[in-house]
Amino acid sequence: MSVDLDLLKTPGPTVTALTAPFWQAAAEGRLVIQSCEACSKAVFYPRPICPHCWSDRLAWREASGRGRLKSFSAVHRPGHPGWLPAAPYVVGLVELDEGPTMLSFIAVGEDACAVGQLLVLAPTRIGGRLLPAFKPSAMAGSTTPNQTGDTLMSTETKDGWIGVIKGRPQVGAFAERSRRTRPEDIEAFTEMTGDRNPLHYDKALAEASVFGKLIVQGGVTSGILNALVAEDLPGPGTVFLEVAWKFVKAVGVDEMITGRVEIKEVRPDKPICKIETSVRNEAGDICLTGTATVFTVPLAKA
Numbered sequence: 464m465s466v467d468l469d470l471l472k473t474p475g476p477t478v479t480a481l482t483a484p485f486w487q488a489a490a491e492g493r494l495v496i497q498s499c500e501a502c503s504k505a506v507f508y509p510r511p512i513c514p515h516c517w518s519d520r521l522a523w524r525e526a527s528g529r530g531r532l533k534s535f536s537a538v539h540r541p542g543h544p545g546w547l548p549a550a551p552y553v554v555g556l557v558e559l560d561e562g563p564t565m566l567s568f569i570a571v572g573e574d575a576c577a578v579g580q581l582l583v584l585a586p587t588r589i590g591g592r593l594l595p596a597f598k599p600s601a602m603a604g605s606t607t608p609n610q611t612g613d614t615l616m617s618t619e620t621k622d623g624w625i626g627v628i629k630g631r632p633q634v635g636a637f638a639e640r641s642r643r644t645r646p647e648d649i650e651a652f653t654e655m656t657g658d659r660n661p662l663h664y665d666k667a668l669a670e671a672s673v674f675g676k677l678i679v680q681g682g683v684t685s686g687i688l689n690a691l692v693a694e695d696l697p698g699p700g701t702v703f704l705e706v707a708w709k710f711v712k713a714v715g716v717d718e719m720i721t722g723r724v725e726i727k728e729v730r731p732d733k734p735i736c737k738i739e740t741s742v743r744n745e746a747g748d749i750c751l752t753g754t755a756t757v758f759t760v761p762l763a764k765a
């Protein structure tokens with residue numbers, strides 16, 4: 464994140480009468496949230512009525528600016544092109560000391576983030592406006608991540624796989640899983656997504672096409688990899704962060720396919736690994752090939 468965020472052409476906030484006090488304070492480098500005068504609970508996002516007790520006696524109060532990182536994500540493909548020069552950047556769910564959770568820009572790189580770490584308000588100029596952002600509190604008073612030797616050290620030595628149900632996988636470990644595709648797969652996938660491509664339904668058209676047969680949707684083919692990472696390796700709690708797949712050969716109906724995942728790299732400090740993925744048909748031809756990065760949410764009960 465070496466770009467000057469202030470020069471980004473990002474869209475500004477939509478300010479309403481309800482949210483104006485928040486944005487006004489933000490422009491001054493302050494964070495204010497609502498507080499209920501009836502039940503004393505803090506409220507965010509801005510609302511006309513307290514979600515805890517339905518009172519309309521909500522007042523704006525200065526927040527402590529302290530919080531804890533509940534979850535975060537590195538954004539590689541921003542929702543708005545104005546953010547592209549800054550990608551990848553981090554957004555996080557910040558649990559404020561006052562109670563509410565706030566989605567916020569986190570003003571450090573992904574590697575400096577860890578779930579549970581303490582954060583402080585770090586107002587940041589983005590796209591010509593001063594906006595609320597957060598940074599790790601260990602960095603308070605410092606301006607570059609390099610100065611936080613202690614934080615980086617503790618991140619490196621921390622075992623990021625604690626609590627992962629099947630534990631840390633070994634590089635080179637692999638798993639395979641087979642299943643036969645069925646006409647019902649096509650219908651289920653259409654039900655889910657609305658994809659009613661004639662290649663999956665119109666037998667005559669499909670047979671006259673380059674495929675020469677009715678084929679299942681790509682999601683049916685790649686779906687076996689979802690099952691593999693979530694059931695077998697790295698196991699329960701695993702989600703895809705990034706995939707780079709080539710669909711090399713179409714899969715027809717009533718074909719036995721075999722998915723395979725192999726662990727290529729394992730991050731010690733976070734439950735993240737890079738895996739090699741493939742799906743083959745009965746003849747052994749590769750139908751899908753590529754790589755993926757997966758994250759395994761620690762779900763084991765202590």
Ligand SMILES: [Zn+2]
Pocket residue numbers: 499500501502503504513514515516517518
């Ligand atoms: Zn209330």
